[in-house]
Amino acid sequence: MSANGNLNLENANVKKRGGKHYVMIYTRYERFWHWSQALLIFTLFFTGLGLHGTHTMLDFRTAVVIHTYAALVLIVLWVFTTFWNFTTGQWRQYLFKEGVFKVIRFYAYGILVGEPHPYRKGLQRKQNALQSLAYMGFMIFIGPALWASGIVYLTYDLWSGYSWAGTGLMLIAFVHTAAAFIMGAFVIIHVYMTTTGKTPTHYIKTMISGYDNIELTEAEEAYIRETHAVAMKDD
């Protein structure tokens, strides 16, 4: 058998579906980033609504202090994660995928009548089409609307002397508050979606341990066994 033939055979295997394996699909950094972002956003939402006057569980001063520090940490986290996404190539996960409507149809109907999920999770396809779309929206609209308006809000004292500062503050507060509400809605739906796995806590456990039981192509499996580039638990 020629080396060439071997290669062809392996190429063919790439397309072939393989068995299911427990592999680490969320690396340590991804999980760290996910959970710290979750904590920060929850904190920001809670303190934001507190200083907004929606609830009175925090006094204004405490709310502002926590909100400001959490915001600064979140911005640093986002800068790092953006860097991470690009250097690892993981940003491709968020690109638009075909089949959004199938996924929507699934959640609207299929899930109720026991249909299988139209999307297979894979090592290079961690998110279904709807997820990718939602996270992309998060990253290019909700997130930036919040951090951009938030930074301008935070630096009010640097521009408070201008004649337009009064209107400016009003505008910034408006954008920030509106984006915060959208963020809140996003989080509610997002958290609910995590309960739609095999068991209600399946996805959450996955995001904690990093491991999920996913199909690997033979090539992926061979690659993993050879390089140990991705942790795999089932042997």
Added chain:
Amino acid sequence: MLLLNRLNLFSRVVLSVSVLSFATLAAQANEEAKPAGAAVDSDMNFRIVTDTKPSIRDDGESTADHSKFEVLQGPFEDGPSVTKACLSCHTEAGRHFMKSIHWTWEYDHPTTGQKLGKKTLINTFCTNAKGNEGMCAQCNAGYGWKDESFDFTNQSNIDCLVCHDRSGGYYKTPNSAGNKACSVMFEGKQPIQWDKVAQSVGLPGRENCGACHFYGGGGDGVKHGDLDSSLKRPDRKLDVHMDAEGLNFACTTCHVTRQHLWAGSRYNVMAHDTEGLGLPGERRDVATCESCHSEAPHPKTELVGIKLNGHVDKIACQTCHIPTIARGGVATKTDWDWRTAGKTKNGEGYKEKEYTQANGEHRATYKSIKGSFKYGENLVPYYDWFDGQMVYTTIETQFDPASGPVEINGFKGDADDGVSRIWPFKRMHTVQPYDKGNNTMVYMHLWGEDDDAYWGNYDFGRAIKAGMERNSIPYSGEYDFVETYSFWPITHMVAPKEDAISCDECHSKQGRLDGLDGFYMPGRDSFSWLDILGYLVLGGALLGVLLHGLLRKLFSKKYPHGEES
């Protein structure tokens, strides 16, 4: 020890007071509860100084001991003769002092051009000093101003002692006897020991300034709310700067003086001092907080400090650091209704004392000579944007009595003008006489030996007519009453920093700044429809997922979950 009480009575009820000790003071307090006509009622005096010992002004020892000066050995028969002795060494002091508003009672406002000063102004208390100098000008730093004939060019008329006596033995009485019935008021007074007070001079203590400024408006704490006799020996909580056991500032520590001119004008307020600290050699002629504390007084290394420094451009220091006024046990007058004045019992004026202030003293809620009053203590000030400019309703100003209370000293300021800051004020509400025909305020002739004086005849018509005519002010002949407001910028009774108001006092709905609009403030403001929409979106999302979950639960029995991913 015999402590002499200051005695300036202005009712027909005649009393004499000399307070011997705390015990007799208490006994007297009981007597005071008796109706008018009782032997002793020191409340008829608008200044009851029971503690006549001077406060300590700790500047260290002076280079001169005035008791050793030959020229001060006396004997002196009166104030002007002491003044002559003072001026024989302080040769230029008289000329300097005559420029002072304490002497002239006149102020030409540099921007509004208004002629201000107590000499001519209307206020919302006893309404006008003009024509009542015999009583009112006892708080002018001069001797004997009782009418137009007072000689403002005679340096011997300057009263050095009211500011510089540091023995506590000097006091002032009205410059004229007042109505017949009042003349007896001055009987039985311990005479001033001129040579002793002349030898005890020094830089003014708080009670020197306080002898007039604590009693503005006709009684302890009446006018300002942040100036009353409790500041003679305040503790740290009441005033962190004047704290008698602590920093112990005298008034002139902040109200710095140059040739007998003081920094800190209420007619032309420096609402925002953008220059901050004055280094040696730089200007020292302001009484602003910033001139000592700088424009960024909070710690620059802490988030909260940075945020607070960011407030300095819009919020006066006083707004946060003076949580309430009239905190020292002395009440301030908040409401005065002249309409009820003039009631008599058996032809005699009387009073009711139904307010007891925190230090235990009873305050008159009604006086025949003045009308009815309300008081407040521990008051949250009134807040507004203020650019430092006071705009007075003078005797010449015409107003529309139908358009709400007349602002006797209104002020300018706006959220967006780039210079105003939010300031605290004491707002005084009064109902007082005005000229119904000309829509102007009136001068009342209150004090005098003649039959036209209100404090004697209880006749508004006559008192106003006399007050207007004698000062050549046109009068329609008809008076009525109008509601007025006066505004007193608050700057004393600065609390220690731990007592500054918390952020939520303003950054909350229904907070202290609830009534101010034209700007966005987090915590207080929101966009109502955005909030409604936002809560709907959040509620909708929540409801949606709950419903979806419920459906999943219901369907799961019928369609067992298939393969998942």
